[in-house]
Amino acid sequence: MDEVRKVAEKAKLASLRLQSMSTQLRNSALNEVSFSLKRNEVAIIEANKVDLRNAEKDNLAMPLLKRLKYDHLKIEESVAQIESLIHQEDPIGKTISEMELDDGLVLDKVTTPIGVVAVVFESRPDALVQISTLCLKSGNAAILKGGSEAKETNSALARAIVEGTMKADAGFKDAVQLMSTREEVRELLDQDDLVDLVIPRGSNQLVRSIQESTRIPVLGHSAGVCHTYVDGEADLEMAVKVAFDAKCQYPAVCNAMETLLVHEDVAKTFLPRMAKKYAEANVEIRGDQRSRELIQANEATEDDWYAEYNDLILSIKIVSSLEEAVEHINKYGSHHTDAIITGNIEKAKRFMDTVDSASVLWNCSTRFADGFRYGLGAEVGISTNKTHARGPVGLEGLVIYKYRLSGKGHVVADYAGDDGKHFTHRKIK
Amino acid sequence: MDEVRKVAEKAKLASLRLQSMSTQLRNSALNEVSFSLKRNEVAIIEANKVDLRNAEKDNLAMPLLKRLKYDHLKIEESVAQIESLIHQEDPIGKTISEMELDDGLVLDKVTTPIGVVAVVFESRPDALVQISTLCLKSGNAAILKGGSEAKETNSALARAIVEGTMKADAGFKDAVQLMSTREEVRELLDQDDLVDLVIPRGSNQLVRSIQESTRIPVLGHSAGVCHTYVDGEADLEMAVKVAFDAKCQYPAVCNAMETLLVHEDVAKTFLPRMAKKYAEANVEIRGDQRSRELIQANEATEDDWYAEYNDLILSIKIVSSLEEAVEHINKYGSHHTDAIITGNIEKAKRFMDTVDSASVLWNCSTRFADGFRYGLGAEVGISTNKTHARGPVGLEGLVIYKYRLSGKGHVVADYAGDDGKHFTHRKIK
Numbered sequence: 001m002d003e004v005r006k007v008a009e010k011a012k013l014a015s016l017r018l019q020s021m022s023t024q025l026r027n028s029a030l031n032e033v034s035f036s037l038k039r040n041e042v043a044i045i046e047a048n049k050v051d052l053r054n055a056e057k058d059n060l061a062m063p064l065l066k067r068l069k070y071d072h073l074k075i076e077e078s079v080a081q082i083e084s085l086i087h088q089e090d091p092i093g094k095t096i097s098e099m100e101l102d103d104g105l106v107l108d109k110v111t112t113p114i115g116v117v118a119v120v121f122e123s124r125p126d127a128l129v130q131i132s133t134l135c136l137k138s139g140n141a142a143i144l145k146g147g148s149e150a151k152e153t154n155s156a157l158a159r160a161i162v163e164g165t166m167k168a169d170a171g172f173k174d175a176v177q178l179m180s181t182r183e184e185v186r187e188l189l190d191q192d193d194l195v196d197l198v199i200p201r202g203s204n205q206l207v208r209s210i211q212e213s214t215r216i217p218v219l220g221h222s223a224g225v226c227h228t229y230v231d232g233e234a235d236l237e238m239a240v241k242v243a244f245d246a247k248c249q250y251p252a253v254c255n256a257m258e259t260l261l262v263h264e265d266v267a268k269t270f271l272p273r274m275a276k277k278y279a280e281a282n283v284e285i286r287g288d289q290r291s292r293e294l295i296q297a298n299e300a301t302e303d304d305w306y307a308e309y310n311d312l313i314l315s316i317k318i319v320s321s322l323e324e325a326v327e328h329i330n331k332y333g334s335h336h337t338d339a340i341i342t343g344n345i346e347k348a349k350r351f352m353d354t355v356d357s358a359s360v361l362w363n364c365s366t367r368f369a370d371g372f373r374y375g376l377g378a379e380v381g382i383s384t385n386k387t388h389a390r391g392p393v394g395l396e397g398l399v400i401y402k403y404r405l406s407g408k409g410h411v412v413a414d415y416a417g418d419d420g421k422h423f424t425h426r427k428i429k
Numbered sequence: 430m431d432e433v434r435k436v437a438e439k440a441k442l443a444s445l446r447l448q449s450m451s452t453q454l455r456n457s458a459l460n461e462v463s464f465s466l467k468r469n470e471v472a473i474i475e476a477n478k479v480d481l482r483n484a485e486k487d488n489l490a491m492p493l494l495k496r497l498k499y500d501h502l503k504i505e506e507s508v509a510q511i512e513s514l515i516h517q518e519d520p521i522g523k524t525i526s527e528m529e530l531d532d533g534l535v536l537d538k539v540t541t542p543i544g545v546v547a548v549v550f551e552s553r554p555d556a557l558v559q560i561s562t563l564c565l566k567s568g569n570a571a572i573l574k575g576g577s578e579a580k581e582t583n584s585a586l587a588r589a590i591v592e593g594t595m596k597a598d599a600g601f602k603d604a605v606q607l608m609s610t611r612e613e614v615r616e617l618l619d620q621d622d623l624v625d626l627v628i629p630r631g632s633n634q635l636v637r638s639i640q641e642s643t644r645i646p647v648l649g650h651s652a653g654v655c656h657t658y659v660d661g662e663a664d665l666e667m668a669v670k671v672a673f674d675a676k677c678q679y680p681a682v683c684n685a686m687e688t689l690l691v692h693e694d695v696a697k698t699f700l701p702r703m704a705k706k707y708a709e710a711n712v713e714i715r716g717d718q719r720s721r722e723l724i725q726a727n728e729a730t731e732d733d734w735y736a737e738y739n740d741l742i743l744s745i746k747i748v749s750s751l752e753e754a755v756e757h758i759n760k761y762g763s764h765h766t767d768a769i770i771t772g773n774i775e776k777a778k779r780f781m782d783t784v785d786s787a788s789v790l791w792n793c794s795t796r797f798a799d800g801f802r803y804g805l806g807a808e809v810g811i812s813t814n815k816t817h818a819r820g821p822v823g824l825e826g827l828v829i830y831k832y833r834l835s836g837k838g839h840v841v842a843d844y845a846g847d848d849g850k851h852f853t854h855r856k857i858k
Contacts, residue, residue, distance in 0.1 A: 016759055020782040099804050105793060107803055114815045115785070196815040217646065217816045238838035245840035330445055352833050353449040356544070364534060364836030373844070374536055374832065375528050375854035386543045386625040387646045388817040391832045403803065403820045404781050407793030409667035411674035415802070425804035 004187035007143060008194040010174040011116045015141035017171045019113045023090040029136055029168035034082040036164030037129070040156065041075055047156035048125070055149050063252075070125045070153050078129040081378055085137050088377055091395040092139050098429035102421065104408040106428070111399045113139035115196035118188055120145045120210060122202035125153040130378050131199070132161055132176045138398040143188060143195070145179040147202075154178060189214035197398075201381055204308070219397060221384035223308050223334040224254025226366040229325040229351065231342035232265035238363060239266075239341040240274050245365040246339065248281045252310050254382060255337050255359075255369040259305060259315045261325045262291070267318045271295045283312045290318040305332040322347055326354045333357060335384050337369040337391075358384055358391035433616035436572060437623040439603040440545045444570035446600045448542045452519040458565055458597035463511040465593030466558070469585065470504055476585035477554070484578050492681075499554045499582050507558040510807055514566050517806050520824040521568050527858035531850065533837040535857070540828045542568035544625035547617055549574045549639060551631030554582040559807050560628070561590055561605045567827040572617060572624070574608040576631075583607060618643035626827075630810055633737070648826060650813035652737050652763035653683025655795040658754040658780065660771035661694035667792065668695075668770040669703050674794040675768065677710045681739050683811060684766050684788075684798040688734060688744045690754045691720070696747045700724050712741045719747040734761040751776055755783045762786065764813050766798040766820075787813055787820035 018026075037044070048070040055065055091111060098108040117140045121127045128146055135142035146154040158178040165172035179185060188195060192215045199219045200210045207222040228246050230239045246257035262270055267290070275295040278285060286304050287297030297316065304315040305328070319325045322340075329338050339361035340351040352360040359369040369392060371379025376394030383389050389397035415421050447455075466473070477499040484494055520540060527537040546569045550556045557575055564571035575583040587607040594601035608614060617624060621644045628648045629639045636651040657675050659668045675686035691699060696719070704724040707714060715733050716726030726745065733744040734757070748754045751769075758767050768790035769780040781789040788798040798821060800808025805823030812818050818826035844850050 016783065016785060019785065020779075101797070101802060101804060105797075211644065215640065217814075219816075235838070242838055242840055245842050249840070249842045249845070348835070350449075354445065356445060356448065357831065359832040359834060362833070362835040364834055364839040365841050367841035368530070368534075368834055368836075368839070369832070373530060373841070373852065375530060375852065385646075386829050387648075388829075390829050400815050400817075400819050402786065403788040403798070404791070405788060405793055405797055406777070406791040407797075409664070409671055410793040410797070411670055411678070412794050412796035412802070413674050413678045416678070423802065423804065 004179075004184050005191060007177055007179065008116065008188060008191040011141040011143050011177060012194045014172070014174040015113065015115045018139040018141060018175055019115075021139060021169075021171065023093070025169055026090075026136060026139060027086050029165045029172055030082050030086050030133055032167040033133060033136070033161050033164035034079045036160045036167070037075055037079055037157075040160040040163070041072065044075065044153065044156045044160060045071060047152035050152045051150050058149070060149060064149070067124045068150055068153075074126055078126055081130060082133050084377060085133055088137070088395065091137070091399045095429060096401055097427075100426040100428055101405070101423050102410065103424070105405070105410045107403060107405045109401050109403055112402050114398055114400050116141045116143065116194060117197045117199060117398065118143045118145075118195050118216070119199045119201065120185055120206065121200070122147040122206060125150045125157055127201055128154055128157050129161070131201075131380065134378055134380060134395060134398060136165065136175065138395050140398050141174065142176050143179060144176065145185050151180065186213070189216065192216045199381055217388065219383050219385060219389060219393065220381050221254065221334065221336055224256070224336045225259070225306065225308050225332065225334040226255055226257050226336055227259045227261055227329045227333055227338045228257050228366060229261040229319075229322070229329070229338070229340045230263060230266060230270055231322060231340055231344065231347055232263035233344040233347065234263075234266060234270075234341040235343055236266060236270050236273070239270060240277060242339070242341055242363065242365050243274060244277050244281070246367055247278070247283060247314050248312070249365070249367050251312050254308075255366050256310070257314070257366050258307060258309055259317065259332070261328060262316065262318050263322075263325070264290070264318050264320050267291065267294060271316070278314065281312065283314050286313065286315045288317040291316045308334070322351060326351060330356050336382065337361065337366045339364065339366050358382070433608075433613050434620060436606055436608065437545065437617060437620040440570040440572050440606060441623045443601070443603040444542065444544045447568040447570060447604055450568060450598075450600065452522070454598055455519075455565060455568060456515050458594045458601055459511050459515050459562055461596045462562060462565070462590050462593035463508045465589045465596070466504055466508055466586075469589040469592070470501065473504065473582065473585040473589060474500060476581035479581045480579050487578070489578060493578070496553045497579055497582075503555055507555055510559065511562050513806060514562055517566070517824065520566070520828045524858060525830055526856070529855040529857055530834070530852050531839065532853070534834065534839045536832060536834045538830050538832055541831045543827055543829050545570045545572065545623060546626045546628060546827065547572045547574075547624050547645070548628045548630065549614055549635065550629070551576040551635060554579045554586055556630055557583055557586050558590070560809065563807055563809060563824060563827060565594065565604065567824050569827050570603065571605050572608060573605065574614050580609065615642070618645065621645045628810055646817065648812050648814060648818060648822065649810050650683065650763065650765060653685070653765045654688070654735065654737050654761065654763040655684055655686050655765055656688045656690055656758045656762055656767045657686050657795060658690040658748075658751070658758070658767070658769045659692060659695060659699060660751060660769055660773065660776055661692035662773040662776065663692075663695060663699075663770040664772055665695060665699050665702070668699060669706060671768070671770055671792065671794050672703060673706050673710070675796055676707070676712060676743050677741070678794070678796050680741050683737075684795050685739070686743070686795050687736060687738055688746065688761070690757060691745065691747050692751075692754075693719070693747050693749050696720065696723060700745070707743065710741065712743055715742065715744045717746040720745045737763070751780060755780060759785050765811065766790065766795045768793065768795050787811070
């Protein structure tokens with residue numbers, strides 16, 4: 001498909017223009033995008049109605065229908081988000097460090113956009129606005145592919161966004177492009193010489209299938225198997241409250257708890273109280289042998305320890321030590337978000353040091369692990385990668401750096417050999 | 430091959446121990462490694478002699494033989510490097526940022542090791558010492574595979590390193606492991622659930638073949654097609670000196686210049702002088718049509734613009750503007766290192782802003798782009814990636830971060846809904 005190659009090439013050229021645009025120009029584009037969304041409100045809502053009608057015909061499930069809806073309120077939310085983005089500090093052009101290498105030879109390390117970012121998302125049309133404006137703010141060209149059920153809404157939104165950016169400056173041509181079919185995405189994932197980063201936002205299957213079919217770096221996470229460990233020195237009232245929130249506040253999401261680990265010293269007091277709360281919320285419990293001696297629960301199998309239920313189901317295991325809890329988490333978890341409840345600061349520290357996860361929490365709910373709550377502004381996604389960006393990722397995940405070295409005719413030959421010049425390596429910043 | 434899986438699993442377990450070791454313990458391990466290298470000097474040099482004899486029998490080329498040699502002087506160099514590494518600031522456990530999310534709920538972002546790093550390198554045994562000590566300093570477990578021609582030296586070095594670390598603490602078991610065959614490496618590249626990062630150090634072919642055969646993030650660069658652009662406002666004496674250094678100071682390496690771009694306004698004065706210097710150093714010139722009207726040169730083909738000669742060969746092209754130079758560099762270059770020679774600061778800025786490379790240089794030689802000269806201490810490699818780490822990479826390329834959130838029983842439910850609590854998001858650091 002030559003068409004897809006062309007889209008990627010156009011995005012690359014746009015990214016080269018974007019990377020030297022001023023903060024002011026990128027912000028004015030964001031401003032125009034927000035005007036354009038308001039100006040095109042009728043067309044966008046009409047397009048959304050078409051998607052909603054088709055989805056109803058296809059018997060889309062109620063929660064999905066709800067996420068698909070994009071109305072006046074959603075446009076207002078998008079506009080508010082863009083305004084907050086405009087006021088955020090420019091992530092581009094920041095000097096990370098500066099060093100004098102020798103007299104007159106100065107090196108600085110300055111943040112730059114990554115280049116071309118491909119974003120594949122499901123269902124929610126507001127994700128399209130969020131991601132493309134995050135890319136504009138950070139000077140990246142975006143290639144977007146939304147869910148087919150939101151096809152009309154996405155087209156209308158993308159048109160409005162492009163219209164806005166082009167009003168700000170003709171240089172934004174091709175800065176935001178929309179793709180419409182899965183075949184195009186498959187083709188796009190092969191363009192690893194043009195696309196610098198792929199961000200999948202959606203189901204585990206979507207993320208895994210993208211990770212497995214591209215050599216482009218993928219930012220995201222496929223699973224969210226999060227734990228809460230109730231230590232022997234936990235405040236049990238707090239433990240009940242936090243573990244209830246972690247499972248029940250919104251069970252369908254990646255930062256909800258899937259396994260509860262309980263120290264044997266408190267299991268007898270804690271578990272019956274906890275189980276009662278869960279029973280009231282219709283949570284199905286799958287327990288190990290020891291916990292089933294204390295509370296009513298189905299038997300947990302080995303598979304349960306790996307499971308991301310995303311539902312009102314919870315596995316429970318009694319452990320004999322903090323070390324056993326940590327070992328369990330590092331073995332079965334997805335390195336996403338894990339919490340300890342304890343009154344002992346030393347144990348909290350040990351847990352947070354040794355659990356190998358993007359977010360490690362003490363005396364609070366796993367549900368806090370998210371870009372908005374972490375104060376990052378809008379969120380690109382949550383990453384369980386061990387390189388580049390980890391945990392909830394905001395603008396800084398869309399940024400890399402370059403080194404700039406300025407001299408006065410300096411050559412390396414002068415520094416070679418035993419009687420060569422020496423570097424000063426004096427840190428300026 | 431179950432053996433390889435076991436090596437990776439052992440490395441993973443070691444990495445979990447390493448990530449909570451104190452600065453002091455990691456430094457004492459480095460100290461013991463340096464003692465151990467000195468203690469085992471005889472055995473190491475004997476092993477190296479075996480490799481050298483075999484290499485001579487196999488008619489290994491002289492430069493490779495030279496790089497293979499590991500003698501008393503090299504051990505002293507390695508020891509000095511380890512000592513400087515010990516004195517470097519700990520890259521682990523640094524607080525990058527700290528924020529109060531709400532009363533009593535504090536989030537900090539702290540640097541951590543990446544985990545398990547696989548390093549595949551060719552020829553030079555000192556790379557083994559450098560990489561494994563960089564990994565120890567940054568709390569990463571290392572799996573190493575050196576060139577087969579250095580097999581005996583690498584074994585002796587790895588033994589000495591392991592001996593040293595184990596003297597410091599039994600927890601360093603499996604922190605450094607050595608592999609010996611290519612088949613093992615191939616197998617290792619499939620363990621993407623255990624290995625977090627691959628660093629290839631060697632020929633373009635080695636790097637490319639690794640990039641193409643793994644889903645593990647690869648840190649490095651396959652090509653170094655570096656440019657120098659001599660602007661119309663360049664100090665021509667400086668231009669001759671810098672462009673000579675960039676090509677001739679050490680042509681076999683990735684940061685040597687491969688293409689010289691010259692503005693038409695100065696070509697007539699500059700090129701004949703430059704060509705004379707190159708002729709004295711036996712540099713073969715391949716020029717475009719316009720430059721061949723000014724100097725003697727073979728004809729450059731389209732392939733020449735993409736070529737990394739790593740040799741005393743240079744392609745030359747005359748351009749009509751800075752923009753044309755930038756376009757050429759962004760199209761044909763490898764985004765490694767590119768320089769402008771100009772007396773005009775505005776043009777220098779424009780060049781450095783718009784050339785999409787890891788290092789952009791002004792009035793100095795491309796040969797400066799290297800970890801030691803950039804003051805990073807030892808170098809993991811040079812990266813042309815657009816994520817994680819770019820350009821010369823030191824310790825900070827072996828580091829990621831985790832988020833730590835500490836509360837007092839905070840739950841997300843309290844922040845939900847219209848009358849929910851609000852976050853303060855107060856920046857502490």
